Amino acid sequence: xxxxxxxxxxxxxxxxxxxxxxxxxxxxxxxxxxxxxxxxxxxxxxxxxxxxxxxxxxxxxxxxxxxxxxxxxxxxxxxxxxxxxxxxxxxxxxxxxxxxxxxxxxxxxxxxxxxxxxxxxxxxxxxxxxxxxxxxxxxxxxxxxxxxxxxxxxxxxxxxxxxxxxxxxxxxxxxxxxxxxxxxxxxxxxxxxxxxxxxxxxxxxxxxxxxxxxxxxxxxxxxxxxxxxxxxxxxxxxxxxxxxxxxxxxxxxxxxxxxxxxxxxxxxxxxxxxxxxxxxxxxxxxxxxxxxxxxxxxxxxxxxxxxxxxxxxxxxxxxxxxxxxxxxxxxxxxxxxxxxxxxxxxxxxxxxxxxxxxxxxxxxxxxxxxxxxxxxxxxxxxxxxxxxxxxxxxxxxxxxxxxxxxxxxxxxxxxxxxxxxxxxxxxxxxxxxxxxxxxxxxxxxxxxxxxxxxxxxxxxxxxxxxxxxxxxxxxxxxxxxxxxxxxxxxxxxxxxxxxxxxxxxxxxxxxxxxxxxxxxxxxxxxxxxxxxxxxxxxxxxxxxxxxxxxxxxxxxxxxxxxxxxxxxxxxxxxxxxx
Amino acid sequence: xxxxxxxxxxxxxxxxxxxxxxxxxxxxxxxxxxxxxxxxxxxxxxxxxxxxxxxxxxxxxxxxxxxxxxxxxxxxxxxxxxxxxxxxxxxxxxxxxxxxxxxxxxxxxxxxxxxxxxxxxxxxxxxxxxxxxxxxxxxxxxxxxxxxxxxxxxxxxxxxxxxxxxxxxxxxxxxxxxxxxxxxxxxxxxxxxxxxxxxxxxxxxxxxxxxxxxxxxxxxxxxxxxxxxxxxxxxxxxxxxxxxxxxxxxxxxxxxxxxxxxxxxxxxxxxxxxxxxxxxxxxxxxxxxxxxxxxxxxxxxxxxxxxxxxxxxx
Numbered sequence: 001x002x003x004x005x006x007x008x009x010x011x012x013x014x015x016x017x018x019x020x021x022x023x024x025x026x027x028x029x030x031x032x033x034x035x036x037x038x039x040x041x042x043x044x045x046x047x048x049x050x051x052x053x054x055x056x057x058x059x060x061x062x063x064x065x066x067x068x069x070x071x072x073x074x075x076x077x078x079x080x081x082x083x084x085x086x087x088x089x090x091x092x093x094x095x096x097x098x099x100x101x102x103x104x105x106x107x108x109x110x111x112x113x114x115x116x117x118x119x120x121x122x123x124x125x126x127x128x129x130x131x132x133x134x135x136x137x138x139x140x141x142x143x144x145x146x147x148x149x150x151x152x153x154x155x156x157x158x159x160x161x162x163x164x165x166x167x168x169x170x171x172x173x174x175x176x177x178x179x180x181x182x183x184x185x186x187x188x189x190x191x192x193x194x195x196x197x198x199x200x201x202x203x204x205x206x207x208x209x210x211x212x213x214x215x216x217x218x219x220x221x222x223x224x225x226x227x228x229x230x231x232x233x234x235x236x237x238x239x240x241x242x243x244x245x246x247x248x249x250x251x252x253x254x255x256x257x258x259x260x261x262x263x264x265x266x267x268x269x270x271x272x273x274x275x276x277x278x279x280x281x282x283x284x285x286x287x288x289x290x291x292x293x294x295x296x297x298x299x300x301x302x303x304x305x306x307x308x309x310x311x312x313x314x315x316x317x318x319x320x321x322x323x324x325x326x327x328x329x330x331x332x333x334x335x336x337x338x339x340x341x342x343x344x345x346x347x348x349x350x351x352x353x354x355x356x357x358x359x360x361x362x363x364x365x366x367x368x369x370x371x372x373x374x375x376x377x378x379x380x381x382x383x384x385x386x387x388x389x390x391x392x393x394x395x396x397x398x399x400x401x402x403x404x405x406x407x408x409x410x411x412x413x414x415x416x417x418x419x420x421x422x423x424x425x426x427x428x429x430x431x432x433x434x435x436x437x438x439x440x441x442x443x444x445x446x447x448x449x450x451x452x453x454x455x456x457x458x459x460x461x462x463x464x465x466x467x468x469x470x471x472x473x474x475x476x477x478x479x480x481x482x483x484x485x486x487x488x489x490x491x492x493x494x495x496x497x498x499x500x501x502x503x504x505x506x507x508x509x510x511x512x513x514x515x516x517x518x519x520x521x522x523x524x525x526x527x528x529x530x531x532x533x534x535x536x537x538x539x540x541x542x543x544x545x546x547x548x549x550x551x552x553x554x555x556x557x558x559x560x561x562x563x564x565x566x567x568x569x570x571x572x573x574x575x576x577x578x
Numbered sequence: 579x580x581x582x583x584x585x586x587x588x589x590x591x592x593x594x595x596x597x598x599x600x601x602x603x604x605x606x607x608x609x610x611x612x613x614x615x616x617x618x619x620x621x622x623x624x625x626x627x628x629x630x631x632x633x634x635x636x637x638x639x640x641x642x643x644x645x646x647x648x649x650x651x652x653x654x655x656x657x658x659x660x661x662x663x664x665x666x667x668x669x670x671x672x673x674x675x676x677x678x679x680x681x682x683x684x685x686x687x688x689x690x691x692x693x694x695x696x697x698x699x700x701x702x703x704x705x706x707x708x709x710x711x712x713x714x715x716x717x718x719x720x721x722x723x724x725x726x727x728x729x730x731x732x733x734x735x736x737x738x739x740x741x742x743x744x745x746x747x748x749x750x751x752x753x754x755x756x757x758x759x760x761x762x763x764x765x766x767x768x769x770x771x772x773x774x775x776x777x778x779x780x781x782x783x784x785x786x787x788x789x790x791x792x793x794x795x796x797x798x799x800x801x802x803x804x805x806x807x808x809x810x811x812x813x814x815x816x817x818x819x820x821x822x823x824x825x826x827x828x829x830x831x832x833x834x835x836x837x838x839x840x841x842x843x844x845x846x847x848x849x850x851x852x853x854x855x856x857x858x859x860x861x862x863x864x865x866x867x868x869x870x871x872x873x874x875x876x877x878x879x880x881x882x883x884x885x886x887x888x889x890x891x892x
């Protein structure tokens with residue numbers, strides 16, 4: 001766990017769950033595995049607070065527990081899963097994907113499960129139906145069956161999965177040697193045979209609309225009813241969680257398809273999309289290639305609105321295979337040609353394009369030329385770099401040294417003599433893709449941490465200022481109502497100092513700008529934050545300035561998260577192949 | 579009474595020299611001592627040697643060595659007249675420089691070859707330069723190094739740097755202009771191919787341009803004062819590849835088709851980038867020059883970041 005990752009995890013935990021959980025979580029990350037008592041001692045919190053925090057973390061799948069170093073007889077140790085915490089960055093993207101695939105119902109289901117960590121099917125269905133009914137016009141309500149069908153579609157395509165069963169007996173502090181827990185390690189959810197099996201539940205009815213006037217009573221009644229209801233449905237103890245891996249595979253496929261569409265054309269992108277769709281369930285998560293698909297199968301599986309003739313399809317496939325980016329490869333000649341999608345190579349190309357784009361934006365297009373040159377030709381001397389890149393010697397030297405100081409380019413020494421004399425040594429510049437990708441990934445984590453901190457700071461600052469201005473206005477209004485003199489009014493107005501007034505003005509200016517701009521940026525990707533925008537457009541903007549700035553920062557966090565995803569997938573793919 | 583005039587071979591030294599010169603003219607590749615001996619058998623070795631030495635010192639004969647022995651060759655009268663006023667050492671240096679051809683030779687190498695001390699070499703070089711027999715050319719590789727070559731020779735490409743250098747200066751604007759022109763040509767070709775709406779294979783093939791076509795286009799465009807060869811254009815196209823704007827394939831071509839080199843042809847095609855600028859660079863942190871110094875609670879921190887303030891204002 002690098003320092004940046006720890007910092008980011010801490011910020012995310014604090015934002016979503018509060019300070020106590022953040023405290024507990026950070027200590028667990030720093031110390032690896034800890035027992036309950038050790039954890040309470042480290043964090044200096046009360047024992048029941050620590051227990052509740054651990055419950056929250058376990059509920060969301062971020063923390064696992066198991067017998068510790070002293071075996072089943074000793075105290076339980078808790079082990080935190082950092083990757084899960086970092087997935088919290090990507091929650092908006094998961095929700096958006098569910099919405100684009102399965103509509104509002106799917107979106108709400110995924111959102112609910114992400115918020116609660118784990119839920120039973122029946123409670124999910126009820127909650128979602130209630131929420132949908134709330135947004136519908138009067139007199140209509142959402143039928144449970146529709147929600148159930150959306151849920152089952154999500155399970156069929158493996159976006160939701162059952163939580164793995166816990167160890168049957170949790171060993172307590174005293175330990176019971178005669179009943180060792182059945183499962184000693186947290187099992188992989190996929191290893192459970194019923195992972196994607198829907199339970200049979202008897203659930204029928206409609207979503208209930210919450211009437212604001214009867215809120216208090218309705219809540220109590222609903223709560224009581226929920227308790228009695230869940231005992232009626234047949235899915236006790238079967239909890240569902242979001243299958244992050246499946247979402248990640250989907251994002252990866254999307255990235256590959258968009259790259260192909262950009263590089264070649266729309267039809268090639270569709271062909272690759274068809275190929276990936278056909279191999280969704282047959283290819284394992286870390287495979288380097290999809291299953292081989294014959295041209296006949298691809299032709300049959302193309303969407304019907306893409307009316308292309310068979311020879312044209314063959315031509316497209318040949319072009320895809322001949323492309324230097326090697327997205328698609330040919331694996332044989334039977335069935336009109338067997339084709340595979342080269343997943344690892346595609347990820348490597350995407351990561352490479354990301355690195356090149358960072359160098360280009362940060363240092364200019366000539367430095368990007370040198371960087372690409374070194375990626376292609378591996379090792380080059382100073383003079384050769386100048387010759388190939390056609391850049392004057394002085395400027396080329398300066399650019400190379402800048403890249404070297406930023407650790408994007410490395411220097412390899414090859415001595416001619418055993419004494420390594422500098423005049424008799426070859427100095428070769430080189431770029432290593434994998435270490436550079438890791439470096440950029442750490443930069444991304446730091447950037448997201450910075451954006452979150454800035455957002456919290458802006459919110460805090462503006463809140464103070466806004467509260468003050470609201471107080472002043474309230475005083476003014478009350479004074480005016482009671483008929484005060486002009487001098488008293490001016491005295492009160494002067495309580496806001498000039499720079500603060502200026503700040504308020506610029507904040508109002510920010511809102512209008514940020515509102516316009518973020519709406520433009522986010523039109524293609526309505527996230528939870530954009531919903532906030534549309535709601536805010538109706539309400540008076542002044543009270544929501546900090547929220548709008550937060551929206552701007554939030555959307556940029558999502559953009560950095562896309563980079564994080566590409567780089568992480570690339571690094572994981574290289575580890576899997578070892 | 580017919581007097582049989584027997585031509586007595588006079589042993590006059592001048593006659594010997596003239597005879598030797600005539601022999602040299604007969605055999606322009608050079609004559610060996612053996613040949614002279616055969617021709618004038620009555621001349622003694624001593625006289626022969628003096629004659630040859632005199633010719634050498636006057637500078638009318640060249641002494642060469644080949645595998646079988648020494649060769650004497652008539653020296654070109656023109657060049658003979660040139661170095662007439664110079665002494666042996668200068669002649670030696672001049673010869674070394676002449677041998678170096680149009681690549682020129684460095685003063686240190688002259689020293690090695692002639693075994694003369696440095697001061698002598700410098701004096702001789704200055705002398706020869708003032709007589710306008712040799713000239714110094716600054717090498718583009720090492721700007722302090724001067725190579726010497728004959729006055730009327732054109733320096734070789736490796737010394738001057740070829741078409742991209744004018745007076746030791748790399749012409750970057752020229753290169754940039756060529757770069758852009760080539761790219762525009764390839765891009766427009768790709769666009770016309772895309773718009774033609776034919777089958778994809780035909781589209782792709784028609785978007786390719788051989789290096790020969792690009793060369794012809796650039797020549798016709800006339801933006802270059804210097805003549806550019808196909809290799810020069812290929813170096814420019816390589817820089818476009820390193821910019822990520824162009825890709826290249828090599829196909830086999832029949833010998834004799836225009837533009838093919840050794841049975842191969844290089845084809846170039848304009849391409850689009852595969853991703854948009856990545857998310858990291860859309861934030862101020864991605865481009866920040868003081869990124870490594872930024873910590874919460876420090877002088878530079880996310881809370882008081884100037885770049886972020888500007889970006890949020892924007």
